Amino acid sequence: MALISPTPSPSSLALSLSRTAGFRATDCPPFLRSNVQRDWNWRGNGKKSRHGFPSMASQSLNFETIPPCSSNAFLEVAKLAREKLKEEVSLRVKDEDISIAKALLYVAIEDEAILAFNGDEDACSFTEERSNQSTVHLDEVCIGGKSMSGWLSEFDVLTKEVEAELVQREIGCHVVQVIEAVNTVLFESRHFLRFPVLVDSRFSYLHHVLSSNCGTAIMLSVVYMEICQRLGVSIVGSPLGEDFLIWPHTQTPEELFKVSSGHSLLAVINGRCVEDPRSRASDLNSQSLQGLYVATNRDIIGIALANLIRLHWKRASKGNHGLMLISPLRSVNSKDPLLRPVELTLAIMAAERMLLLQPDNWTLRRDYGLLLYYARRYGEAAQELSICMAFAPVEEVEVIEPFVQKLHLLRQIYSLDLEPRHLASS
Known part of the structure; x- marks a missing residue:
């Protein structure tokens, strides 16, 4: 969910929140595992270099x-x-x-x-x-070598570079010129590149994005919005299918579709997404744009956290082909899978943070409870799934309730230091 430069990059220039179908779990370097060594690293230009990279x-x-x-x-x-x-x-x-x-x-x-x-x-x-x-x-x-205030000041540095670009062009501060200058700095001078969520964990953390110039779509979108905010240009965005569009907040949205250098302003900001006939964004006009839901700041943070849940769960379950988060609810003869504990912990933490934003989201609370189950925190899992049932549809409650009863039994057995595998597989 981020803007992409109109210049080519190794990945699609469309803004995508979840388009990662072409990537397998085996494509993800497991750098978060403390006992795994890596002999490659992404440079800022998107190329690989053959040398060790610490976790x-x-x-x-x-x-x-x-x-x-x-x-x-x-x-x-x-x-x-x-x-x-x-x-x-x-x-x-x-x-x-x-x-x-x-x-x-x-x-x-x-x-x-x-x-x-x-x-x-x-x-x-x-x-x-x-x-x-x-x-x-x-x-x-x-x-990453900087304090929090140091990383926040990186946005000020980028903003000054955009201001210098505007001065160099000897043009005013019309929104079109500002957007073009931001694109020039980010994607031509700094060579920011977008990568799918499942490529590398670092690309989903803001400080790594700022230091490596590589990030997921949502993280690049945050960078873009932070710079424009400092320049006095309010940028808003909206999820649209698998894409996330951003555009300047304006009372005259029809101006976004006026052609400038062969592209509409909406296309300049979002890359080829709005010009790709395969994208729902290609059908937008000024009226339909006004009908889109504008994401709040909480929504954007939530999308970034949802990406982390998805990323870390994928990596935690890498050795279990076909294992889904909700598998314990649907499978009768499921066995305890072997999961990567650190990755599972990071997924649980991301879910906890997301619940701060959406405490009444029953699907999120269900997933959080299941993550706790995989971590064998059975008492906490039973508690979270019980809360989930208060918000879930009736048909979901019928599935979750028997599993909660099973969790209570597992908790009792674990409290006696007995092996619960015969129940977990029953």
Whole structure:
């Protein structure tokens, strides 16, 4: 769900939230596994280089005020990041006051801390520069070599580059010129590229997107919107099938469809998506555009989190061909699958954050409960699925209720330190 440069890239220029049918789980480098080595890395230009690349947490997380190898420090940082996210997306906060960039950076900090806690190779590479300070301050935690304020300032740097491009062209600040200048900086000067969600976990974390110039569609969309916001151009967006369109908020949407340099302004922002006859966006006009649902800041954060759930679940279940998240509800003779625990933890965390945004979403709560089941947290799974049944349709309740009863039995057996496999496979 992001804009794409009108210039060619290794992937489709259309904005797509979930178009990854051509990618298999085996195409995804398992860099989040602490015991897996990788001998390739994506450069900013999208090419591969043959050299080792440390895991996400090991290369980028740095606590400047905490003793080395402090597991409690990792957990404290994760807790602080979650609390900050709760504050940012709280229902008491107006949607327009929510910072999408801050929220996504809190997500990155929490995930990095949990990865470090789970024992990535360089998790002990932390330094204590101020030994007299025992508490953790989130604004001093660095990911990817920068603090949170440092990453936010990257948007200011990009904005200044766009302003310099406008001055160089000696043109005014009409919205068309601003959009063209943003495209020039992002996709011609900086060579930002879009990759599908399942290619690499890094492309779904904002700080990695800013450092590598590679990201998923939704993350590139966030970058675009943050820059335009600083330039005084309000950008809105809407999910449209598998695409996510963004455009300047305007009272005269018909201007978006006027041809400029052979393309409408909507096409300039969204790449070839609106000109591809296979895309639903190609049928848009000024009137139908007005009828689209405009995504809120919470919606955009939710889409990014949904991508993380999908990504980490795919990687967690990589060794179980055909395993679906809802398989335990539908299969009579299911067996306990062998899942990657760290990836499963990251999927659970993404679901927890998404529930902050959509607490009444029964489908999301069901999926969260099933993730807890796969993690063998049977009591919590039973609780979440019981809450889910209060919101779910009757036909879904009929499927979930027997499974909840099974979870209660599994919890009792686990509390006695017995092996529950005979029940899990019954």
